[in-house]
Amino acid sequence: MNRKSKTILSIAVVIAMTIGLHATGVLRPIEETIMGLIGRTTGSAYGLSKKVQAKFATKEELALTAQGYFEEIQDLTFDKTRLELLEEENRELRQQHDFIITNQYPAIGADVIGRTLDPLATAIRINKGHRDGVSIGNPVMIGEGILIGKVYEVQKHSAFVRLMNDNNSSIGAMIMNGDKSIGVVEGGYGLGVRMNFIPQNEVVTPGDVIVTSGLTPGMPRGLVIGTVELVEKQPHEPFQQAVISPTADFSYINVVTVINYPTFEDTETSSS
Amino acid sequence: MKKWLYALKLIAFSFLSVFVHLSVVSLLPHPWYAVHIALSLLMLQIISAERGSIVWMGFVIGMLFDIYSTSLFGLHSISFTFTALFLYWLYKEIFITQSLWAVALLAMTGTVLFRVIYSIISFFTTTVLWSDILVYSIVEFLSTVILTVLLYLGLGIYKHHKPLH
Numbered sequence: 258m259n260r261k262s263k264t265i266l267s268i269a270v271v272i273a274m275t276i277g278l279h280a281t282g283v284l285r286p287i288e289e290t291i292m293g294l295i296g297r298t299t300g301s302a303y304g305l306s307k308k309v310q311a312k313f314a315t316k317e318e319l320a321l322t323a324q325g326y327f328e329e330i331q332d333l334t335f336d337k338t339r340l341e342l343l344e345e346e347n348r349e350l351r352q353q354h355d356f357i358i359t360n361q362y363p364a365i366g367a368d369v370i371g372r373t374l375d376p377l378a379t380a381i382r383i384n385k386g387h388r389d390g391v392s393i394g395n396p397v398m399i400g401e402g403i404l405i406g407k408v409y410e411v412q413k414h415s416a417f418v419r420l421m422n423d424n425n426s427s428i429g430a431m432i433m434n435g436d437k438s439i440g441v442v443e444g445g446y447g448l449g450v451r452m453n454f455i456p457q458n459e460v461v462t463p464g465d466v467i468v469t470s471g472l473t474p475g476m477p478r479g480l481v482i483g484t485v486e487l488v489e490k491q492p493h494e495p496f497q498q499a500v501i502s503p504t505a506d507f508s509y510i511n512v513v514t515v516i517n518y519p520t521f522e523d524t525e526t527s528s529s
Numbered sequence: 530m531k532k533w534l535y536a537l538k539l540i541a542f543s544f545l546s547v548f549v550h551l552s553v554v555s556l557l558p559h560p561w562y563a564v565h566i567a568l569s570l571l572m573l574q575i576i577s578a579e580r581g582s583i584v585w586m587g588f589v590i591g592m593l594f595d596i597y598s599t600s601l602f603g604l605h606s607i608s609f610t611f612t613a614l615f616l617y618w619l620y621k622e623i624f625i626t627q628s629l630w631a632v633a634l635l636a637m638t639g640t641v642l643f644r645v646i647y648s649i650i651s652f653f654t655t656t657v658l659w660s661d662i663l664v665y666s667i668v669e670f671l672s673t674v675i676l677t678v679l680l681y682l683g684l685g686i687y688k689h690h691k692p693l694h
């Protein structure tokens with residue numbers, strides 16, 4: 258056996274003996290003494306390291322804290338947005354509720370759950386149907402009596418509401434001017450709302466408020482439609498037209514109220 | 530008498546290496562606490578002492594580590610002792626010049642050898658997260674080699690050993 262092999266063997270034997278003595282516990286007193294010695298020496302170094310690390314760790318902690326704050330800000334932003342939406346919804350519901358209480362209308366609250374797929378139609382879908390008491394022709398409002406349209410199709414648990422700016426929409430209206438001019442509010446393919454059949458001799462001024470006239474079956478009087486934006490008058494025509502700026506924002510409707518207003522037939526039936 | 534004194538000196542230096550290693554490492558932030566100060570001091574001792582008995586210093590350092598750590602007893606003893614042995618042979622037979630490059634190469638070899646022996650024993654005895662060990666080993670390798678070279682320059686050992694050109 259050469260010298261290197263002897264060296265390796267002797268080292269292996271010594272290590273094996275040490276491990277054996279450790280396993281049997283013979284080395285325990287020596288180990289404990291050494292541990293105590295190392296512990297005492299490194300203890301003060303460890304205490305110093307904590308003070309030093311506090312300076313190093315502060316930057317790490319700051320970075321971690323900043324990261325935590327950033328995530329918290331993101332969560333809070335989300336919560337804030339939700340809160341704002343809920344506040345708006347609450348405000349909307351309160352306005353509708355107050356209007357209904359004031360006017361004693363039988364009403365059904367509903368959420369907008371979608372829009373019609375028909376490209377030529379401007380209609381929304383609500384989550385209340387005939388099981389909830391919704392009927393065809395019921396006016397639908399938002400806020401404090403602001404009309405947005407009428408129910409034109411009813412299913413068991415949902416209904417479609419034709420908005421005022423739909424080309425098939427037609428609602429009897431009245432201008433709150435001195436003459437209390439009446440006419441018909443009609444929509445135009447979702448692009449605008451016009452009031453037609455206004456008597457030529459009556460004075461209509463931009464800014465005049467337009468409300469429902471109550472002459473349409475199932476539509477109460479006094480629901481706000483919009484304001485006059487522009488008056489179109491032709492001398493040879495028997496009627497004048499007004500371009501209306503609707504009060505409701507048709508692009509953002511969340512919560513609505515369906516007014517279950519009795520029609521003339523309903524009142525006749527009930528009285529007989 | 531001289532031999533006993535030398536043996537005591539070796540043991541004392543081993544204890545000092547371990548104390549310094551444990552103290553300094555606890556002061557260092559992540560990832561620099563991977564630097565192996567004890568190994569670096571052992572390698573410098575191999576270069577400066579030029580004696581085979583220095584391998585037993587490796588054994589003592591390893592045993593102290595085994596007593597202090599909670600890992601399998603013998604893991605550090607085996608790693609340190611055989612690393613010291615192979616490094617001594619390398620120094621005597623291959624890296625015979627005392628140039629800075631030789632010291633750097635010796636440090637690289639020693640660090641790699643130590644970690645390889647340690648990992649092989651760990652593989653058979655415990656569950657190892659190799660990705661963690663790899664990252665740790667890379668930092669340990671770089672920092673230990675740099676430290677060894679800097680200490681070699683700083684301690685002036687080079688002055689006592691003229692390079693053979």
